[in-house]
Amino acid sequence: MQSTQISFENLRKDFPILKRTVRDNKRLVYLDNASTTQKPNQVIDSITNYYRNYNSNIHRAVYSIAEEATEAYEATRDKIANFINVKDRQEIIFVRGTTEAINLVAYAWGRPHIKEGDIIVTTEYEHHSNIVPWQLLTQEKSAKLEYIGMDDNGELILDDLDKYLATGKVKLVTFSLMSNVLGTITDVQKIIEKCKAAGVLTLVDAAQAVPHMKVDVEKLGCDFFAFSGHKMLGPTGIGVLWARKSVLETMVPFQGGGDMIREVHKYESTWNDLPYKFEAGTPNIADVVGFGAAIDYLTKIGMDNVREHEVELTKYAMKKLSEVKGIHIYGTKDISKRGGVISFNFADVHPHDVAQIIDGEGIAVRSGHHCAQVLMERLNVAATSRVSFYIYNTKEDVDALINSLNKVAKVFKL
């Protein structure tokens, strides 16, 4: 992989939204990329091109534009397989996003496999989407949900995992590859090694990881892997569930309907081959096409370069933020163990007030519990402010953030 040949500053021209101003002619400084990223022209154009030139349904009709649509849709599946290093394209299932991917597993795998007394293990720094589906499942099945705890440095306490695995009742361990609040990069190899030794399946929520670093699913050795398109330059409403074929074959359908069937009779049906068994109904064709364009864009940059750029920015931002009196940063200070996400609090000012005041300066950050209330409880805070970077962010963006925080200090007389 060639490194540092990319001019990240130049990429900005591909993103039309970065040219606009907000609030009294302020430059938009977009620092909420962990929530969703902006879209380059290449992605936007690929979607309008589909609607303008070959809009049709896939997998059914024989006419030319339907063939083009099917080809474009299936081409994205191959691009994804290549991007995350999956050998078998039949293991790639299109879903609405990471949330739907996890719900699909909880329903289609969980229902036939989880029984009374079984244990599902998650972690204290999960997004609600990797907690609530398991609460629903374990409550329905009289099974148990347990948590791997987090230490004060924002890292998982793997002794907890050992303790649960020793019961022999654990059926699934599900965790995020990177925390959406603290940016902690999970010690994934260690967890999967332990689970494999115990014969326990693993689900990796990679929503925050795949957009920001090279991820190799085959090397990881997990059983389920989920991520979303919109956090990696792609459109909203499209994501991926990858699952090992031997596991997919033990699962019941998620939704019934068109495209997921082989034969339908009055009182019974048989199912289509993988992955279509899990893709009922007309899918989100346009956004799958757009997702493909996003993957092309990122592939061209190279994921190692993306990571390097974000490490630079994160290092700079951590330094600048810690120089502001009253800022408290959560999680590890070790940049090699965190992605481009920084959660902080500013003295006693509520994050909502911070966000509102700096929004007046054109700065877009997230404030709140970030869909991670279990983690907020663990940190003993109601909310945090969060900045998160992507390829188009610059050191000037960080400087603008720091300047705007000075305004907060002034208003709140800190």
Next chain:
Amino acid sequence: MSGNADIYHEMIIDYSRNPTNYGKLENHDVIFHDSNPLCGDSIDIALKIDDNKVTDIKFDGKGCAICMACSSVLTEITKGKSLDEVRKIEKNDILGELGLEHLQAVRIKCALLSLKVLKSALYTYLADHLDNSQDVDSLKEDAANLY
């Protein structure tokens, strides 16, 4: 609306630093809790009621400056009022007091969470102390249309 920092005038900052009627109320007659799922603001309001009058009120919890200031003003307005008067408190009674009439939509819930909690506390109390079921139904309707 102009600059975002404009809403953070002296009164709001003062209330957020030193909220009035803040803390726990011993021997309350009713207490109610609610939170804002979007931002995590979380408020309890406890009322002491004698002769159909709110003789004491306290709020407790965590919130942004807007939420804390509005809760303070609301408790000041409510204290000493008859239950009928409390029923008639409207959102503009709070927003007007703090010059927040033009607050943007995403922040209005921060401002009005405490009003919602107060009304819910009141309706909870009335539901327990009213024997007229028709009245309780109309109260529930009131509550549903709060924001």
